[in-house]
Amino acid sequence: MSFSRRLPVYILADCSESMAGTGIDEINRGISTLVAEMRKNPMAMETVCISLISFSRVARQVVPLTDVLSFEPPKLSVRPGTAIGAAIVLLLKCMQKEVVKSSPTVRGDFKPLVFLFTDGQPTDDWQSAVNAFRQANNPKIANLYAIGCGPDVDTSVLRQISDIVLNMSTMDSDAWKRVFVWLSASVSSASVKLGSGNDKSPIDMPSLPDGLDFVSPNAEVRPEGGQRQVFLQAICRKNRRPYLMRFARQGRGGTYTAICSHPLENLEDGDSDALPPVNSSMLDGVPECPHCHNQIAAVCPCGAIFCDSPTNDSPVVCPKCSAELSFGGNGNFDIQRSQG
Ligand SMILES: [Zn+2]
Numbered sequence: 001m002s003f004s005r006r007l008p009v010y011i012l013a014d015c016s017e018s019m020a021g022t023g024i025d026e027i028n029r030g031i032s033t034l035v036a037e038m039r040k041n042p043m044a045m046e047t048v049c050i051s052l053i054s055f056s057r058v059a060r061q062v063v064p065l066t067d068v069l070s071f072e073p074p075k076l077s078v079r080p081g082t083a084i085g086a087a088i089v090l091l092l093k094c095m096q097k098e099v100v101k102s103s104p105t106v107r108g109d110f111k112p113l114v115f116l117f118t119d120g121q122p123t124d125d126w127q128s129a130v131n132a133f134r135q136a137n138n139p140k141i142a143n144l145y146a147i148g149c150g151p152d153v154d155t156s157v158l159r160q161i162s163d164i165v166l167n168m169s170t171m172d173s174d175a176w177k178r179v180f181v182w183l184s185a186s187v188s189s190a191s192v193k194l195g196s197g198n199d200k201s202p203i204d205m206p207s208l209p210d211g212l213d214f215v216s217p218n219a220e221v222r223p224e225g226g227q228r229q230v231f232l233q234a235i236c237r238k239n240r241r242p243y244l245m246r247f248a249r250q251g252r253g254g255t256y257t258a259i260c261s262h263p264l265e266n267l268e269d270g271d272s273d274a275l276p277p278v279n280s281s282m283l284d285g286v287p288e289c290p291h292c293h294n295q296i297a298a299v300c301p302c303g304a305i306f307c308d309s310p311t312n313d314s315p316v317v318c319p320k321c322s323a324e325l326s327f328g329g330n331g332n333f334d335i336q337r338s339q340g
């Protein structure tokens, strides 16, 4: 028996703004769990290779296909946008480059397992990417599990990518842990089955954990009445670091209430340009700055939103464009919203 055939596992992780906080922390932890579990299973250690693709405004292959002993879990961070289309295109490209195809003289790798996690609706041209994927995936080139996280996912989009669409109803820390335990067990059992030479029958997945359910084609969810959450990008006046303000819609009314804020890292040019505008009259309250705990926010004519203190008596200087500003009872302002 030869162990030279690999089982490629691609994880596509949504790193859009709505994943800030618990979501991104648990995906980071979950990937470490997966790698640690694979290292405990001799067959998985021989066969499983893992690649990580993240997507927000753009998609990136954060880790190329790597065996589990060499795989070092990276720390993913959040950026605006949900480019599912770009992630699918990148997945195809990576599989084409990395997965060894069978030929009369070479026994290629096993069919890759792909786990796509997303908690929002695509913000890019996903339809042409999905069409390209469907074309490439006929006959099947991968076993893809599309996992919608939370209530804002349009599962009809996921259905066009995969026959297997799952939904995570809650997204607390325990739910995420259960999902990654399940994912690890799935990869582990697939590696044992395939590695022992049984690659003809379909892979049996372990039964789904609490909080993770199949979405039947007849029960597709398309969130109604617009986004349940709105995010604004702001800058701390004290340390000039970016953060996200999270607002959630209350009931069916049109306003969004301030919930919390999350520090952001590694923002790039273009990240904030990806956001469509929203009028601040839709928003109720301001979450405090996660860097300096300033309680309010101000807007510069340059478009920057930044944290401010109500007791501030020195001149206000915009942390983005350095303009000196004077404020006096201004009304509503148009600010940037992100829909990821
Ligand atoms: Zn601040």
Ligand SMILES: [Zn+2]
Pocket: 300, 301, 302, 303, 304, 318, 319, 320, 321, 322, 323
């Ligand atoms: Zn400014």
